[in-house]
Amino acid sequence: MLIYLRKRIVSSALPLVVVIVGVFALARMTGNPASLYLPLNATQQMRDDFTARNGLDQPLLVQMADYFGGVLRLDFGQSLRTGQDAAAMALRAFPATLQLAATTMVLAVVLALVVGCWAALKPNGIADRISSFISMAAASIPDFWLAIVGIWIFAITLGWLPTSGVSGASAWVLPIATLLLRPFGVLVQIVRGSMVSALSEPYIKLARSRGAGELRVVTHHALRNAAAPALTVAGDLTVGLVNGAVVVETIFGWPGIGKLMIDSILQRDFAVLQAAVLLTAVAIFALNILIDMGYALLDARVRPVTVKA
Amino acid sequence: MKTAAEQAPATAAAHAGTSAAQAKAHDVVLQVQDLAVDIRTHRGTIRAVNSVAFEARAGETLALLGESGCGKSMTAKALAGIMDPVCDLADGQIVLNGTDLAALTPKERLKFAGPELGIVFQDALTALNPVYTVGTQLGEAFRIHRGLNAKQARLEAIDLMKRVGIPEPESRVNSYPHQFSGGMRQRILIAMAVALNPSLLIADEPTTALDVTVQAQIMQLLRTLREEGQMAVILITHDLAVVAEEADSVAVMYAGNVVESGPVAEVFADPRHPYTKGLLESVPVHLERGAELNSIPGSPPELHDIPPGCVYQSRCPMVQAICRAERPALRPVTPPVSGAGAADGAGLTPAQDSRAITPISAEGRPVRAAACHFSEEISNG
Numbered sequence: 067m068l069i070y071l072r073k074r075i076v077s078s079a080l081p082l083v084v085v086i087v088g089v090f091a092l093a094r095m096t097g098n099p100a101s102l103y104l105p106l107n108a109t110q111q112m113r114d115d116f117t118a119r120n121g122l123d124q125p126l127l128v129q130m131a132d133y134f135g136g137v138l139r140l141d142f143g144q145s146l147r148t149g150q151d152a153a154a155m156a157l158r159a160f161p162a163t164l165q166l167a168a169t170t171m172v173l174a175v176v177l178a179l180v181v182g183c184w185a186a187l188k189p190n191g192i193a194d195r196i197s198s199f200i201s202m203a204a205a206s207i208p209d210f211w212l213a214i215v216g217i218w219i220f221a222i223t224l225g226w227l228p229t230s231g232v233s234g235a236s237a238w239v240l241p242i243a244t245l246l247l248r249p250f251g252v253l254v255q256i257v258r259g260s261m262v263s264a265l266s267e268p269y270i271k272l273a274r275s276r277g278a279g280e281l282r283v284v285t286h287h288a289l290r291n292a293a294a295p296a297l298t299v300a301g302d303l304t305v306g307l308v309n310g311a312v313v314v315e316t317i318f319g320w321p322g323i324g325k326l327m328i329d330s331i332l333q334r335d336f337a338v339l340q341a342a343v344l345l346t347a348v349a350i351f352a353l354n355i356l357i358d359m360g361y362a363l364l365d366a367r368v369r370p371v372t373v374k375a
Numbered sequence: 376m377k378t379a380a381e382q383a384p385a386t387a388a389a390h391a392g393t394s395a396a397q398a399k400a401h402d403v404v405l406q407v408q409d410l411a412v413d414i415r416t417h418r419g420t421i422r423a424v425n426s427v428a429f430e431a432r433a434g435e436t437l438a439l440l441g442e443s444g445c446g447k448s449m450t451a452k453a454l455a456g457i458m459d460p461v462c463d464l465a466d467g468q469i470v471l472n473g474t475d476l477a478a479l480t481p482k483e484r485l486k487f488a489g490p491e492l493g494i495v496f497q498d499a500l501t502a503l504n505p506v507y508t509v510g511t512q513l514g515e516a517f518r519i520h521r522g523l524n525a526k527q528a529r530l531e532a533i534d535l536m537k538r539v540g541i542p543e544p545e546s547r548v549n550s551y552p553h554q555f556s557g558g559m560r561q562r563i564l565i566a567m568a569v570a571l572n573p574s575l576l577i578a579d580e581p582t583t584a585l586d587v588t589v590q591a592q593i594m595q596l597l598r599t600l601r602e603e604g605q606m607a608v609i610l611i612t613h614d615l616a617v618v619a620e621e622a623d624s625v626a627v628m629y630a631g632n633v634v635e636s637g638p639v640a641e642v643f644a645d646p647r648h649p650y651t652k653g654l655l656e657s658v659p660v661h662l663e664r665g666a667e668l669n670s671i672p673g674s675p676p677e678l679h680d681i682p683p684g685c686v687y688q689s690r691c692p693m694v695q696a697i698c699r700a701e702r703p704a705l706r707p708v709t710p711p712v713s714g715a716g717a718a719d720g721a722g723l724t725p726a727q728d729s730r731a732i733t734p735i736s737a738e739g740r741p742v743r744a745a746a747c748h749f750s751e752e753i754s755n756g
Binding site for chain 2: 188189266267268269271272273274275276277278279282287290291364365366367
């Protein structure tokens with residue numbers, strides 16, 4: 067397992083380099099930060115000084131080489147906006163997003179398992195139809211629309227929840243509800259589908275013939291077989307949450323990595339943007355490795371072959 | 376910790392003890408009457424199994440013989456209470472050791488699934504759960520019905536693996552189904568079915584997916600277990616040779632109906648239903664090279680379109696007007712005038728089992744029965 071893990075980490079390095087190069091080049095296409103950070107009546111001399119001071123006068127390849135040199139020394143540069151260490155800013159913002167994403171995914175997975183199994187017990191039954199309607203609706207509603215409607219109803223009209231911020235538990239409700247809906251809807255359909263097919267397998271019949279009751283059949287025999295597709299999709303949806311986080315964190319003023327990215331793009335704060343993207347990419351790679359290990363945990367047939375001593 | 380050698384006799388004795396208390400040889404363990412199973416389809420309800428009746432006796436094998444789609448597997452699933460969701464038990468009694476399983480709720484039936492009745496499927500790979508070790512699956516019955524913990528259940532699983540002849544059970548108990556060969560998987564399946572020494576074992580084409588050598592080993596294992604536990608075995612098969620070798624009595628099924636039943640030797644020597652006769656004549660033995668194989672012309676009727684009258688009328692060489700009008704009931708037929716010897720005509724040699732060949736109605740043996748208006752005329756005797 068350790069050998070496998072090391073292989074995976076090493077093989078992740080190249081895609082990470084590609085990500086950095088891409089973000090590096092794209093960020094610089096947004097324009098010169100000088101026009102944002104200097105007063106409107108700044109002279110050409112001031113602009114050239116600013117550009118030179120931040121190394122932006124060098125050819126792109128040289129800038130990139132400098133940056134990679136820094137990354138290897140774990141120096142990710144400074145923020146143009148605040149002058150702080152870019153990596154520190156990204157790391158500070160990350161936990162807020164992680165909390166939001168983790169809570170959302172745990173809730174989505176648990177709810178989807180319950181609803182999906184319930185629906186799968188009787189295909190085309192009443193429970194199946196209700197859950198299919200709910201999950202279709204949940205998967206189709208755009209998150210930015212839901213966020214704004216949610217704010218309007220629960221924060222402005224009813225006044226039950228705050229419009230934004232991170233003060234207290236009530237501030238979590240709207241961001242999580244917004245993020246939750248799509249993963250929940252998609253996962254219900256995946257769980258339902260794979261449970262229906264698992265429940266029709268001969269080994270389920272055989273388990274019943276040994277006296278296993280309905281609950282045991284569903285939770286013990288079918289669910290573990292049905293879990294792999296759900297795990298794949300849950301991983302993909304978690305990555306998608308980063309996307310959702312940009313929207314949701316911006317709308318709800320949540321001080322996470324999504325908001326940091328948007329702010330950095332708007333401010334042409336290249337170093338911070340790169341650090342934030344790199345951190346997110348690393349997190350996604352780690353997540354994928356975890357998911358692959360999850361498969362192996364669920365099903366012995368996909369475990370990496372280990373040579374016995 | 377006892378050694379394996381010390382444990383083995385103790386285990387065998389324990390098994391023998393349980394089974395002796397359960398049933399004496401030839402006692403009727405299972406009595407099925409008027410069994411009917413409906414399938415709900417988009418085109419309406421069809422009757423897949425119709426007024427099926429048979430008995431299974433302790434220490435004996437009853438073969439359910441028939442071609443694909445004749446309802447034999449459906450019957451097995453109905454007996455075991457594991458029918459597909461679109462199937463309904465429409466009618467009948469399934470009396471197992473005095474309890475009518477058909478009258479129980481699904482929840483009540485779970486108490487019988489395992490301790491009283493075990494089932495073995497055809498394809499052992501899909502019948503075993505791929506994500507659990509065989510030890511976990513073998514031990515499950517003990518955890519459910521005897522409340523053992525994981526450790527005790529694992530020991531029972533190892534015992535079972537020994538019983539069905541799986542080498543190195545102590546290490547193999549932690550292996551997954553895909554790490555076993557087809558024959559070993561079938562052994563595991565059988566071990567699972569006999570785990571709690573049930574009085575009835577249903578084997579649904581247990582050797583169809585296996586090669587011939589392994590088939591023989593599996594049939595031998597089933598025979599040994601049957602004798603050890605005085606189990607009644609219902610063997611579902613389409614293989615006439617397997618029936619001749621393994622079974623004591625046979626029920627021939629066609630289009631959801633039992634068309635003929637009785638002791639194997641008698642049925643094969645002297646078939647009383649044109650379908651049984653046709654089946655036996657289609658076995659390729661004693662044929663000249665190049666000669667045409669005998670077969671029954673036509674194909675079984677579609678289940679949603681079974682005509683009134685006899686189910687076999689469309690393929691029967693001796694069909695009469697009454698066959699199209701009236702469905703013959705499964706009724707006792709007179710025993711043959713002369714018993715043995717006629718087997719030559721069928722080309723199959725029934726098991727050399729004196730008990731089965733002796734005329735037996737005095738001992739309460741299963742009577743010959745056939746569902747044909749003209750069963751007396753068909754007799755070879």
